[in-house]
Amino acid sequence: MSAFRHRVALGLATLVASAVGSAVPAYVVTTAEPTPTTDASPAAAASRPAARAALVAARRLFARPGPTTYRARAVPSAGAREATLALRDLRVALPGLRGDDTREAERLLARPTDAGAAGTEGFHYAGPSRSSCSAHLCVHWVDRGQDAVPSTDADGDHVPDWVETTQQTLEKAWRSFAAAGYEAPLGDGSLPSHGPDDKVDVYLADVASLGFYGYCPTDSLADGARKAVGYCVFDNDYSYDEVSTEPIVALRATAAHELFHLVQFAYDAREDPWFMEGTATWMEDEVFDAANDNWNYLSTSTLAHPGVPVDFGDDYYPYGAWTWWRFLSEYFGSDKKSAPQVIHRIWDAAVSRDSLSATRSVIATLGTTLQRTFADYSALSHVSRRWYFEGDDAPYPQAPMARRLDLSRRHPGTGSMRTVRLNHLTSANIALHRSSTLPGRLLRLWVDAPLRRTGAAAEVTLHKRDGTLGWRTVRLDADGDGVVTVPFARGQVDRVVLTLVNASTRMDCHRSTTLACSGMPLDDWRPFSYRARTLR
Structure with a gap:
């Protein structure tokens, strides 16, 4: 897999949120006013x-x-x-x-x-x-x-x-x-x-x-x-x-x-917009749970637009970032109880560092990585109403599919590798549906992603006929390559969703943008390739 780097000069409106054809707004790196x-x-x-x-x-x-x-x-x-x-x-x-x-x-x-x-x-x-x-x-x-x-x-x-x-x-x-x-x-x-x-x-x-x-x-x-x-x-x-x-x-x-x-x-x-506005909007729900005005910003969250970076600091997207902070409080909670102190700890850490670095350091103290946590956030986003505590009541968007592929006896796989490009802190969902005529009991997925150290990750969600969900992590090697085989038998699994994730937090900071640390991302527009085939 060849390395790919895409750097964008300050002020150029050249980055598009997704190349997969989904209806998402343009993601543009804009400059903020320097001090x-x-x-x-x-x-x-x-x-x-x-x-x-x-x-x-x-x-x-x-x-x-x-x-x-x-x-x-x-x-x-x-x-x-x-x-x-x-x-x-x-x-x-x-x-x-x-x-x-x-x-x-x-x-x-x-x-x-x-x-x-x-x-x-x-x-x-x-x-x-x-x-x-x-x-x-x-x-x-x-x-x-x-x-x-x-x-x-x-x-x-x-x-x-x-x-x-x-x-x-x-x-x-x-x-x-x-x-x-x-x-x-x-x-x-x-x-x-x-x-x-x-x-x-x-x-x-x-x-x-x-x-x-x-x-x-x-x-x-x-x-x-x-x-x-x-x-x-x-x-x-x-x-x-x-x-x-x-x-x-x-x-x-x-x-x-x-x-x-x-x-x-x-x-x-002087903190970043996504951090200040996102946690302030999240706090509305913590103090006055029944007010629910924060629901108005679900339409500008990465639940609705997984191709827009969660740290995007323009328009109303910083307000929509509250779903990420809500996810963290629930992800590190237990038994239907959130752990809002996680956000408090991140603000404490942010006194001496930028918002992404603070988030990364606090998550590390909790025994995992921001890369893995963001991958789980991305994979759960297309079933958000089943995962979030308020999912039965709140109009949480279900993250859209970037592509839908129907597998049948005539087309039991995707054929050659297919590619989507992802910016930092974004994801893309690929839905693979099986027809009633498709033979085979297993589905094998191959992923060719950027270097793992740049934040590449991939997860698989099994949507079973009985309404339950199953989960698999695609274990990527250092080069970003991985393969996983999952159940796909007729009458047991309706569809499989492959979530490709660019969880990069690598930034060239202090470049007067509205992203985290006012930086330019080092891993935008990265190619993620995948292939699928059913096995008997």
Whole structure:
């Protein structure tokens, strides 16, 4: 087997998710904004276009139409939350901006109560605000104008009911994080513009009118700093007309997701999108199991699109990555009990390394490898509803087949070797069905994959006539070659699914992409060949 290497220059949109003809979106390696320097060196000057790109991205998110169409920008419950990382990127890019661009960025990053920040960018209170503090948070609101909260105050304590509901929901999320052992969000000090004390501040404003459930920006992120202080802006009422779901459901999902971003900032505010958004979306289900807003992102998971890398950091795919983190918690659990502490351990490890390296190191301490774990994740994805704990209720996608091959008396095998190409952290399912006329009781499969050390793996699933499943691992040698023979008798097995897996985590890091460690993958577009034949 000849070695194959495919490297892609930065900025080229040339990688396709799959060459097998399945209906999957394009996978494109895109560049993210590098961290600008703060001096007047050529490096700083070179970073300004990238810094402006971060500004343009944030500007588009917060663009407001005219007053007559202000509410027409509401989006369904599929819920845009990308403002948090867009504003994180803008905070990182801020030193690379100049003049009016700097002032615009500062207004976008400003808190609603910041003096002198009022303008068309971001959300800023038009009048005086009030606040109410609980054990760990202070909630701020206004009584008049576009951002006013509903005035209902059933207990007559001069704090609107919706403010109290928001406080109670946030405190439940906070207690859940603390019980799981996570670091608490960092305090912001006692600056006058940050509220009465150093508790975390949450501002209520009409953010749903621009398509947000909420967002949590960083207050600062100095050059080289990894930890950051932040605050949150939540919607002022989560009106059903704006979010297309029950207000309390939207609030609970937002509280768990966005407050967990502040927890992440206490570890590493510069982490990868798939890790930050994926674990925040996973956390929604951990804190408020019945909210289920995370189900909206199943359509952008690798369950639905196995040809898209699980660490793909563009569009809504980072949110869909929650299924990987859910898989890890269930995979290392037992007796229908998940082990969510696995994710906590990965965040602890990520303080000193990138997300993939942290995941790989934690899995190694559990007695296996990321390569084997991702292979199992991939093989189970086409029967996800039978494997995940919530499979009976949640609309988990069943990973599609890349190819279907029907074996018969006339065509008892595939003939010559067939090939698919896989990018890193992707897979392809090959379904082999038997006809009633096919002789033979066994099926032999040959696999010719890339070098095993690059992450190549293969597994076989037996779909039996009685509805049960059987599993086999194709043991690959160092060159990536392997063969396995499995039962295929008429009346016993309906079909066999061969799952080919590129579990490579080899990256050339710090190349300003939106993938893990901002890197370029070293093992994309690798050829995986296979052949099958029935045996008497």
